[in-house]
């Protein structure tokens with residue numbers, strides 16, 4: 224197969240044209256005439272988490288709340304180990320970016336006084352079906368933003384320890400892209416598909432997080448030696464059974480409670496109803512034989528039911544189809560709920576790049592925003608937009624110092640060989656799908672997946688670590704017959720890298736801080752004396768090296784030591 | 787979780803192939819769209835909404851409770867018509883104003 228190498232130079236390269244990436248590009252474009260290139264593995268019209276739509280803006284400073292009380296809430300819900308400085312900087316921008324979304328055309332529900340109607344203290348009601356096409360349209364309107372759809376980025380281009388761009392390949396034609404930029408922004412979202420999913424048969428991709436966000440940004444950063452934080456705080460969602468559709472629309476929208484098969488409200492038995500405790504309580508009830516568990520919807524009005532069906536069509540149509548097909552609905556039947564497989568996602572939990580206040584990573588000229596950036600849980604859509612804006616402002620301030628640096632011809636042809644050798648491999652013993660299954664099985668059984676009620680211990684992690692290493696060797700022999708298969712191979716490699724780092728983080732935290740998310744069977748209690756700390760890591764000489772860092776307060780201006 | 791393309795209806799515009807966030811839809815040798823990797827479908831229905839001739843329908847996998855029904859949409863400016871057809875051929879229509887927020 225012949226491949227053409229396309230070389231592009233730009234001021235700013237944004238990898239991933241999702242929520243955070245699009246907004247970062249828009250902000251730069253509106254405030255300067257810098258050239259921006261966005262690359263996305265799909266088409267930005269419907270790529271990433273927002274493809275089907277979302278149901279609410281879940282991070283917002285509602286009436287009676289302040290940015291300070293928002294940080295207090297996130298800290299409490301996350302057992303204290305968050306980057307308060309990052310959450311605070313997001314909190315200060317949430318309402319402004321929500322308004323911007325409305326200007327872009329996203330309908331937000333208003334009362335007679337023209338004020339947003341809240342779904343909860345920190346959430347407003349919207350119609351989020353069209354949110355991604357609206358963002359994409361705004362981006363495509365800008366002359367100084369060049370969007371490369373269907374270009375999958377594989378790695379950063381690094382020269383003397385500085386990120387100078389990225390390399391990837393097209394999914395539509397035989398082209399390798401080498402893109403050089405003064406500043407590079409990673410916005411590739413989180414990682415799904417690490418663990419055996421809820422529906423492992425035909426509907427294996429009917430999962431909550433986007434199955435097409437496969438942790439590429441984390442993996443590229445790990446390989447380039449960027450510092451990562453809090454991977455051990457996995458995110459596990461409590462969702463509608465089978466369709467894995469969100470539950471907040473029901474539980475917050477019409478205020479329902481969680482009940483077990485006997486009809487008992489069970490969450491209170493387990494302690495404070497934080498996000499992870501509602502999940503933990505559900506897992507425990509099932510283990511005790513009290514399942515299935517439900518959201519108690521029986522008895523809601525027909526009108527409420529019809530509105531719920533509409534709300535689900537606007538963000539998780541599978542659930543609406545399920546109700547209508549059953550010839551029933553939430554008014555007649557309670558909605559069964561279950562925990563998902565664990566994801567690594569910095570927009571809900573705190574896993575991701577270790578960044579400073581400007582969202583700079585520890586590698587020079589590289590920023591990270593959105594679900595791929597760590598330290599600030601519960602950022603959701605508006606928090607991702609806020610981070611896009613924060614990074615944009617820093618880029619506008621600092622880009623004058625930047626210049627384009629290119630790799631040598633030899634270095635680039637080495638990179639393209641690394642990508643293309645999968646076409647010339649001999650037919651291997653194992654298929655891509657088999658390797659994926661092997662990875663998900665070992666993570667499920669030995670690194671706290673669904674079948675283990677999310678609990679792991681160090682003896683199990685050691686087995687997982689060994690197997691992931693073996694798989695990392697085996698993937699090198701996989702063979703691609705098409706561009707899509709090449710993509711699948713890189714997706715597995717990236718997920719294996721994420722697993723490798725995740726296992727080290729799970730092992731490092733010798734306590735149980737967040738039940739289910741991080742539940743270490745060897746250390747079943749929370750230990751505030753020793754573990755009010757971040758677990759961070761750097762990949763060096765083939766090893767994941769763990770380091771512990773002290774908590775950063777909300778008014779601190781955290782800077783990386785090297786910058 | 788997956789979709790099916792009615793090849794007789796497909797007018798080969800290629801929109802669905804472009805917009806699928808997983809790059810799962812391709813064209814066959816007659817230039818008609820088909821889902822090449824049905825098990826990799828997320829069920830986002832971006833493709834269904836994109837198809838202006840209603841050639842794509844979406845169904846629940848049997849492993850997650852599918853009962854043979856399916857869903858498709860029709861775009862009418864500010865409105866989206868949603869059709870859900872159950873196995874017994876009953877057709878439910880739900881119309882949503884795109885400019886209106888959800889109640890919940």
Ligand SMILES: Cc1cc2nc3c(=O)[nH]c(=O)nc-3n(C[C@H](O)[C@H](O)[C@H](O)COP(=O)(O)OP(=O)(O)OC[C@H]3O[C@@H](n4cnc5c(N)ncnc54)[C@H](O)[C@@H]3O)c2cc1C
Nearest residue numbers: 239241242243264270271272278281376570593594603604
């Ligand atoms: C199903 C679901 C429902 C949600 N509902 C809500 C809600 O109701 N309210 C709310 O506030 N939040 C909600 N969230 C959370 C919110 O949507 C996310 O936090 C946010 O969209 C993440 O933005 P992002 O830019 O980090 O990632 P994304 O928007 O997912 O963007 C990542 C982009 O990177 C691209 N990409 C990935 N890898 C590569 C690569 N190697 N090369 C090139 N491109 C790549 C992807 O195609 C994608 O476009 C929901 C999330 C999900 C998954």
Ligand code: SF4
Nearest residue numbers: 806827828830831833
């Ligand atoms: S439903 Fe979504 S993931 Fe499935 S084929 Fe259509 S666009 Fe692709």
Ligand code: SF4
Nearest residue numbers: 796797799800802837
């Ligand atoms: S969008 Fe519809 S008409 Fe166009 S290629 Fe796809 S199936 Fe065919």
